Amino acid sequence: MGLYIETRIRTDPDTLWARSQDPREHQRWDLRFTEIAPLPRTGDDEPDRFRYATRLGPFLTVAGTGTSAGERHRADGERVSALRFASPHPLSLLAEGSGYWRYVPADGGVRFLTGYDYRPRWGRPGRIADRWVFRPLMGWATAWSFDRLRLWCETGTPPERLRLHWLAETALRLLAPAAAALLAPPAAALAVLAAALLLPPSARTPAARRCLRTAPPRTAAPALLHTLPPAAPLPAAAPASPRES
Template sequence: MGLYIEARIRADLDELWSASQEPSRHQRWDLRFTEIEHLPRAEGEPQHFRYATRVLPFLTVAGTGVSAGETQRPDGSRTSALRFASPHPLSLLAEGSGYWRYVPDGDGVRFLTGYDYRPRWGRLGAVADRLLFRPLMGWATAWSFDRLRLWLERGITPERALFNWLTEIAVRVLVAGVAVTGLGLESFLRLFGPFAAPMAYLSPLLLLVALSLALFLPPRAATPAARRCLRTPPTRARAPRLLRTLENPR
């Protein structure tokens, strides 16, 4: 089962193309990559690239890929196709392919991707991919798309967006922890003075409300969220013909 993610971004098409195609800008917002580097190429050849992802502070998984783009399509849209592979033995992702489409839509652009890959490690890898890695990749892609949207629409840099997300997660965890354990409840009730005793009867309800807010309150507008992206294609999605012209990277 391939992955599909779509975001509508109110931005100029050229600006969106630049932010997603230039390695130095792409690696800033895409959570899946730590480094992206274009490799030298001859005139007329597809663009080869190297990518790396820091899985742990002491472990970086790298791979290579090849991509090509179409910037002048009859309907005004643009397309980028790629194939990628990682020889690293600790990389669950062995090889794969995908595409990006940029479809003008009123005052914005429908920015969408579809991709799939082959996991390694045999049956164990297939199970780990289905239960953990593939859902995580889908979430990371959608979260990154919304992070890009905030950058282009509102000027919130990817670094600031990450800080906003981490801060919000920390606050939610703190509130949930207080709600579950009841820490500080006695000090909180003292604020109500003579009404502390009646408020004590409401404390379970207050804790339940606090826990519900921590778990289910929508993310702030300045915080990237995967839930804002479409995860199922509205119509049957097909890979562009451009993808067929690319050979698997060596």
Template sequence: MGLYVEALIRADPDDLWDRTQQPARHRRWDLRFTDIDHLPCAPGEPQRFRYATRVLPFLTVSGVGVAAGERHRSDGTRTSALRFSSRHPLSLIEEGRGYWRYVPTDDGVRFLTGYDYRVRWGRWGRPADRFVLRPLMGWATAWSFDRLRLWCERGLPPERSLRYALGESAVRLLAVVAVAKTVPAAGPAAAALALLLPPSPVTPAARRCLRRPPGRARTAPPALLTTLPAATSATSPAVTAAVTVPEPS
């Protein structure tokens, strides 16, 4: 099952495109990546890039990808597609593909993504992905989209919104601890309340994003995605074709 996230962002389409397509701006708001850099490529070829994610203070997992975009379409929408892969032995994700779509509306831009990936580690990789990585990736994508929305709509720098999120989480945790120490029986209720209370308007929250495509979904990827070469020459067409991504109807 592919991952899907959608956010309505009230921003200029060109500005939104730049904040999501330029590596220096992209890595500021996307929690999934520590670093993103373009790699040299010949004129007319899709853009190749390198990405890295710091899993622990002493451990960084990296990979490579290839991307292409359609910025000017007759219907006003824009699309960016990519394939990615990692040969790092500690990366659970082996290879995958996905897309971003920008759909202008009267209320703003529907910024949405659909992506999926194939995991390694054999029989151990599938449950690790299902119960740990996939839920975490879905949450991180949605949280990052809302962080981007705050940057575009309120001018709130992603670095500051992260500090707000950490501060609010700390306050909620301290409140739960204080209640549990004072009235132990009320501890579970306080924990549930801390989780259910709506976040501050300046704090990113995954719950503000759609996590399922509206209406009936299709598994066919955008046409642009089917034209991209594999992220590395070691990726076979058979492996790539096995990865499907959700797309709204």
């Protein structure tokens, strides 16, 4: 898989499973999505289907669909879910992809990890933009979201409030050096800048740096992923919102 993110969360497996598998809960902590909604299943043997959307601006939302399946009770004690996703929107750099989540029991909690990859569109320009801009941004957003989920599970602080914590701390780190540059002597201004860059984030502020970003050796996608069909097109019954036009 092209991207790998891992964190350790001090919580019980059922709580973590619910907050990551329920679309209503998932969209609360995952920075990559504005909306995640289940779609009707076409048959009892079909995997779960969902629609996702990401707002890129006040009047632009990019949407796509996905299929997912999970194994909640395994002999090794792990839980696994896998998904395939695709977006037909011409402005979505992400054309289609697949990934998985693993829930590995650990002392006092759960190792929660993901691996995923995707195919960018727009030809060679898209591949360049993906390599240098979009893929690093997606990795950061996934890790930041995992840490927000961790803090939600461990402290009980709602994801919405955690986002406000992060915005406030980010604003402080940006404004303090600017104010010092205008009002303080150069040496003091440099000290404030160094503090803004080097001080670790607050324990109550989500931070991507807390997550592992390199896959351990011999990491492989679960077999469940290979049983999933490709994501289906957006159904006619769920047309794109006016923001997507």
